[in-house]
Every structure is written in C-alpha cells, then in structure tokens.
Amino acid sequence: MVKVKDVMKRNVITVDPELSIADVAKIMTNNRIGSVIVLDGQRPVDIITDDDIVGVVARGQDPKKVKIKDVESKRRLISASPDDDILKLTKKMVKSGVKRVPVIKDGKLQGIVSDKEILLVAPELLDVLSEKLRARVERVAQPDQTISGICENCEGYSDDLRNVGGRWLCEECRS
Numbered sequence: 001m002v003k004v005k006d007v008m009k010r011n012v013i014t015v016d017p018e019l020s021i022a023d024v025a026k027i028m029t030n031n032r033i034g035s036v037i038v039l040d041g042q043r044p045v046d047i048i049t050d051d052d053i054v055g056v057v058a059r060g061q062d063p064k065k066v067k068i069k070d071v072e073s074k075r076r077l078i079s080a081s082p083d084d085d086i087l088k089l090t091k092k093m094v095k096s097g098v099k100r101v102p103v104i105k106d107g108k109l110q111g112i113v114s115d116k117e118i119l120l121v122a123p124e125l126l127d128v129l130s131e132k133l134r135a136r137v138e139r140v141a142q143p144d145q146t147i148s149g150i151c152e153n154c155e156g157y158s159d160d161l162r163n164v165g166g167r168w169l170c171e172e173c174r175s
C-alpha cells in the first residue's frame with residue numbers, strides 16, 4: 001500500500017496572505033508550479049491555484065491590488081496526512097474536485113501531493129482520476145460542441161472531439 005509520504009513533494013512554495021495575486025502569479029511562473037500554500041504563521045490555511053488567478057482576472061479585478069486574503073475561496077482546504085493511503089486520497093481528490101493537496105502533520109506543512117505525483121507512482125489510479133476529468137468536460141462542453149483531447153476509441157489526439165453516446169470521439173472514429 002502506497003502512502004502519501006512516499007509520493008509527496010517535500011519542497012513546497014508558501015506565501016503570506018498579504019501578497020498580491022500579481023506577486024503570487026510571478027512566484028508560480030518563476031517556480032513553474034500551479035499552486036502555492038498560504039500560511040498563517042506556520043499553519044497552512046489555504047491554497048492558491050492558477051485557477052484562482054484566472055478568476056481574479058476574469059472578474060476584471062486588478063491582480064496588483066487584490067491580496068491573497070481577499071480572494072474568495074469556493075472550497076475548503078482539503079489536506080492529507082503523510083500516513084494516508086494514496087488510493088483513499090485519490091478518491092478524496094476526485095470527490096472534492098482538487099488536483100493538489102497539502103500534506104499536514106500536527107498542524108505543520110510537510111509537503112504537497114498532486115495528481116501528477118500519484119500517476120507517476122500508481123498509474124493504475126488513472127481510471128479514478130479520469131472520472132474527474134470526464135465529469136468536468138461533460139459539465140463544460142455542450143452536446144454539439146467540439147473539444148480538444150484524446151479520442152476514447154483510437155486514443156489519438158484530436159482538436160475535433162464530439163460527444164457520441166457519452167464517449168468523446170475524433171472525426172475518423174465518428175465515421
């Protein structure tokens with residue numbers, strides 16, 4: 001049984017809630033990461049993701065003026081313990097709709113786990129994670145709309161996938 005501590009990244013970029021979203025975006029870009037953990041002292045209190053930054057911009061807010069503490073989080077912080085089972089964590093991530101989870105022990109940040117780390121050590125969990133992706137795509141794409149992605153029949157990439165009977169198929173496989 002694979003444990004969270006076996007797959008987590010130990011070096012986690014953390015930020016203060018007083019930082020601006022623009023500063024967080026620079027930190028994330030410079031470190032080539034999709035999230036940062038917000039600390040109140042030594043205690044993890046939130047996670048800011050690339051989606052949060054896009055949300056600030058989409059609402060027409062100035063990222064230089066909006067502070068992390070002012071970003072309305074639509075989720076509660078989902079966390080894991082280093083001794084949690086990776087399968088249970090994967091299911092928790094899918095149910096909560098998150099891609100990254102801080103690892104906390106005794107109130108202190110120990111690391112972070114993302115769906116990428118899980119797939120590297122346990123590729124058999126791809127089916128569990130793909131449930132999340134499928135549900136997300138079906139929520140976003142209209143039945144007559146095309147999307148880009150992997151065809152569920154031939155497994156080739158296409159910019160012209162359409163939903164046929166609940167499966168995303170490329171033009172060739174729809175014929």
